[in-house]
Amino acid sequence: MFFLDHAWLVPLIPAVSFVVILLFGKRFPKGGSEVGIVALFASWVLSCGAFYQWVQRVDDAGNAKGAAGTVKAFASSLKLAATSSGEHAAPVAPIVHSITWFQSGGIKFGAGIQIDGLAVMMMFVVTTISLLVHVYSTEYMRNDRRYTYFFAALSLFTASMLLLVVADNTLQLLVGWELVGLCSFMLIGHWWEEKPNSNAALKAFLTTRTGDIGLIIGVVMTFFIVGRATGTPSFNIVALNTAALSGKVSHLMLLVCACALMAAIVGKSGQFPLHTWLPDAMAGPTPVSALIHAATMVVAGVYLGARVYPVFFEGFSIGNGGVNLMAIIGGTTVIIGAALAFVQDDIKKVLAYSTISQLGYMVMGLGVGAWIAAIFHLFTHAFFKADLFLGAGSVSHSGSHHSFDMKEDMGGLRKFMPQTFATFVIGSLALAGIFPLAGFWSKDEILLTAGKSGYTFFMVVGLAGAFMTAAYMTRCIYLTFYGEYRGGDHVGAHPDEAEHLPVEDGLEAHAPHRPHESPPVITVPLWILSFFAVTAGLLNAEPFHIEKFKEWFEPRVAFPELVHPAFSWGAAGLSVAIAVLGIAVAYEYYWDRRGLRDLSSRNAAARAGKTFLVNKYYLDYLYTDVVVGSIKGPIANASYWVNQHVIDAVLNGVGRGSLGVARFTYDVLDQRGVDGIVNGLAVGTGDAGGAARAVETGRLQWYALLMFSAVTLFSVFLWIAH
Amino acid sequence: MLLNQFLLLGAFLFAAGVYGVVTRRNSVLVLMSVELMLAAVNVNLVAFSAYLHTVAGQTFALFVLTIAAAEVGVGLAMILLIYRNLSSSDLDDVDVLKG
Numbered sequence: 078m079f080f081l082d083h084a085w086l087v088p089l090i091p092a093v094s095f096v097v098i099l100l101f102g103k104r105f106p107k108g109g110s111e112v113g114i115v116a117l118f119a120s121w122v123l124s125c126g127a128f129y130q131w132v133q134r135v136d137d138a139g140n141a142k143g144a145a146g147t148v149k150a151f152a153s154s155l156k157l158a159a160t161s162s163g164e165h166a167a168p169v170a171p172i173v174h175s176i177t178w179f180q181s182g183g184i185k186f187g188a189g190i191q192i193d194g195l196a197v198m199m200m201f202v203v204t205t206i207s208l209l210v211h212v213y214s215t216e217y218m219r220n221d222r223r224y225t226y227f228f229a230a231l232s233l234f235t236a237s238m239l240l241l242v243v244a245d246n247t248l249q250l251l252v253g254w255e256l257v258g259l260c261s262f263m264l265i266g267h268w269w270e271e272k273p274n275s276n277a278a279l280k281a282f283l284t285t286r287t288g289d290i291g292l293i294i295g296v297v298m299t300f301f302i303v304g305r306a307t308g309t310p311s312f313n314i315v316a317l318n319t320a321a322l323s324g325k326v327s328h329l330m331l332l333v334c335a336c337a338l339m340a341a342i343v344g345k346s347g348q349f350p351l352h353t354w355l356p357d358a359m360a361g362p363t364p365v366s367a368l369i370h371a372a373t374m375v376v377a378g379v380y381l382g383a384r385v386y387p388v389f390f391e392g393f394s395i396g397n398g399g400v401n402l403m404a405i406i407g408g409t410t411v412i413i414g415a416a417l418a419f420v421q422d423d424i425k426k427v428l429a430y431s432t433i434s435q436l437g438y439m440v441m442g443l444g445v446g447a448w449i450a451a452i453f454h455l456f457t458h459a460f461f462k463a464d465l466f467l468g469a470g471s472v473s474h475s476g477s478h479h480s481f482d483m484k485e486d487m488g489g490l491r492k493f494m495p496q497t498f499a500t501f502v503i504g505s506l507a508l509a510g511i512f513p514l515a516g517f518w519s520k521d522e523i524l525l526t527a528g529k530s531g532y533t534f535f536m537v538v539g540l541a542g543a544f545m546t547a548a549y550m551t552r553c554i555y556l557t558f559y560g561e562y563r564g565g566d567h568v569g570a571h572p573d574e575a576e577h578l579p580v581e582d583g584l585e586a587h588a589p590h591r592p593h594e595s596p597p598v599i600t601v602p603l604w605i606l607s608f609f610a611v612t613a614g615l616l617n618a619e620p621f622h623i624e625k626f627k628e629w630f631e632p633r634v635a636f637p638e639l640v641h642p643a644f645s646w647g648a649a650g651l652s653v654a655i656a657v658l659g660i661a662v663a664y665e666y667y668w669d670r671r672g673l674r675d676l677s678s679r680n681a682a683a684r685a686g687k688t689f690l691v692n693k694y695y696l697d698y699l700y701t702d703v704v705v706g707s708i709k710g711p712i713a714n715a716s717y718w719v720n721q722h723v724i725d726a727v728l729n730g731v732g733r734g735s736l737g738v739a740r741f742t743y744d745v746l747d748q749r750g751v752d753g754i755v756n757g758l759a760v761g762t763g764d765a766g767g768a769a770r771a772v773e774t775g776r777l778q779w780y781a782l783l784m785f786s787a788v789t790l791f792s793v794f795l796w797i798a799h
Numbered sequence: 800m801l802l803n804q805f806l807l808l809g810a811f812l813f814a815a816g817v818y819g820v821v822t823r824r825n826s827v828l829v830l831m832s833v834e835l836m837l838a839a840v841n842v843n844l845v846a847f848s849a850y851l852h853t854v855a856g857q858t859f860a861l862f863v864l865t866i867a868a869a870e871v872g873v874g875l876a877m878i879l880l881i882y883r884n885l886s887s888s889d890l891d892d893v894d895v896l897k898g
């Protein structure tokens with residue numbers, strides 16, 4: 078069990094790599110990127126090892142169950158069966174190792190690893206995508222002015238995310254979570270010289286921090302929830318999950334904790350209404366968008382939800398089919414994210430809203446009790462969304478002169494970039510949920526579980542979302558790859574990212590002034606991700622009797638009993654049909670120019686609707702103008718009035734009072750009391766001195782007389798004393 | 800053995816010395832009175848030495864005689880300087896320490 082026991086190496090290696098790149102990166106021939114890639118490769122190998130050993134562990138446990146009952150004929154087999162069945166309870170339990178981080182008030186706070194199926198799966202996803210993104214970035218970020226710094230930040234990000242993933246306690250998880258947020262801030266603002274980029278970075282940071290307040294409250298509550306159940310408060314996650322399911326903790330406490338943690342999920346995973354930072358985060362370099370804002374960091378929220386699922390399960394009473402906050406927020410996000418994707422001209426923003434919508438699916442999945450389906454969707458989504466983002470990056474890198482505007486600078490690119498086109502289509506089909514690609518299996522499972530657990534409404538929401546997803550991805554493909562090429566013939570037509578490259582960048586790639594295919598260092602990661610986008614779903618393809626994902630990754634310890642509906646061809650057919658319908662409608666609209674074209678210019682209601690969407694539901698205005706504005710305006714004025722009239726009055730009163738006290742002190746205590754004593758002492762000393770002066774005649778014989786008299790007196794005293 | 804007589808003699812000599820120190824104006828006489836007090840101490844030392852049959856007292860008496868001789872030398876030198884400065888050996892004139 079080397080890889081499982083030593084999983085702490087997985088976050089440690091990129092962390093070391095971060096330090097090395099930061100300190101010595103510029104001295105390496107390739108500016109530090111090779112350090113990051115080697116470190117990530119090492120982490121990836123360790124993750125794969127952990128993955129393999131975990132699968133073995135689960136399989137062994139499964140076999141032991143079968144073997145224990147049947148094989149008893151041979152002594153050796155008996156012994157084998159006995160030993161393995163003796164271990165039966167243990168193998169599927171998470172592997173927990175921890176050391177004391179610090180000690181305070183007699184309570185030990187640990188830092189450690191909790192490796193179970195979920196952690197192993199996340200480790201694999203994070204390291205795989207991070208490795209591919211590292212490789213891809215060597216080309217995409219070539220000649221960037223902060224190339225070394227970029228790779229240092231990528232390493233730190235990967236390390237923090239892995240720290241969060243392996244955490245065995247919520248406190249460590251919080252540390253990883255905040256570090257991830259910091260890296261996101263650093264990488265979104267990578268080109269901070271442009272004001273919009275640094276604004277986007279600040280917006281992302283501050284918006285997620287709003288949710289993080291909930292996380293801090295929630296984490297503190299987890300400490301006391303464990304204390305309530307076991308008597309010894311602790312941040313330990315296994316203890317927390319056990320406590321949440323034990324029934325010893327009041328429902329209200331769990332509800333409040335779940336709500337607080339939900340706020341963190343809303344912030345981090347771009348859920349309504351705090352999703353507004355995610356599209357703006359596209360200001361960062363595209364590999365960052367792929368790694369952080371699609372595949373890993375934003376799923377940290379979902380991961381948190383999955384990690385401490387019993388708290389949500391009990392707190393929100395998910396088991397009994399009630400409508401709860403988690404499902405409502407997830408469902409809302411599915412629809413609003415998908416609707417916004419229709420009105421974006423920026424290809425990355427389409428994908429960003431798509432990410433929001435898909436994260437909505439995951440949160441909704443958790444909210445309706447479809448734990449394994451939500452995590453499965455996280456798994457498959459990571460691959461195809463990274464594929465799509467890197468594809469968009471490839472388009473802008475080699476096709477549209479570093480622009481992301483689909484309407485201005487793209488179009489007709491399928492002829493020039495066949496490989497990017499092929500992988501982008503595969504990713505889109507997977508996202509749309511077309512059988513048998515990855516997205517189909519996971520999305521279908523969420524919808525099916527929602528339907529079977531009594532959440533019919535959310536199943537309908539999910540189906541509507543699936544329809545919209547298929548349609549907006551078709552629109553995106555049409556605008557990018559079909560029609561006529563609309564980009565200019567010159568480099569830097571749309572100086573979005575072009576200006577970040579030095580002019581001498583005019584390598585052969587840009588010389589012909591024509592869109593062209595990206596080099597293999599970009600297309601190979603695209604094909605690898607496409608491969609996963611096609612096959613990842615087959616891990617849990619129920620109709621083919623493969624349920625490996627559930628078998629391997631669903632926790633057995635401290636976990637609620639969940640509904641696992643059987644696969645239904647009818648439901649699957651319905652969801653595929655809806656996705657195909659979405660594609661067909663969009664196809665008709667864009668290719669055959671049929672349908673309600675230019676509706677928004679003819680119909681006032683449609684126009685209003687479109688304006689509403691273009692303005693992103695006015696949420697940004699709500700936040701900046703209403704919330705911030707009101708804080709700046711009336712609330713500030715009110716504060717000013719209170720300041721002037723109430724606080725100042727109090728302060729003035731205190732001031733006057735102090736003045737009076739001071740005056741009294743000066744006049745009476747100081748001048749009369751203290752000075753009197755001091756002066757009195759001086760005068761007394763002077764008088765005493767004057768009196769003593771008479772003794773000092775200066776005459777020798779007078780002194781001699783005094784001395785003899787004194788000796789005589791002492792002698793008399795001594796004599797009397799005896 | 801007679802002790803009291805010697806002690807009374809010593810006390811008388813000492814008292815006479817003190818009287819001389821306090822009352823005489825002439826500084827030479829004051830110095831002589833100091834010698835008288837030292838002589839009184841020597842009488843006591845020798846008397847106790849003989850009474851207790853130890854030689855320590857007599858040894859001390861010899862030292863005191865030596866010290867007294869040195870003291871008279873220093874004292875006479877001081878009186879000589881006073882006389883040079885003040886043209887008088889009268890102790891009443893030496894009152895510069897008057898407060």
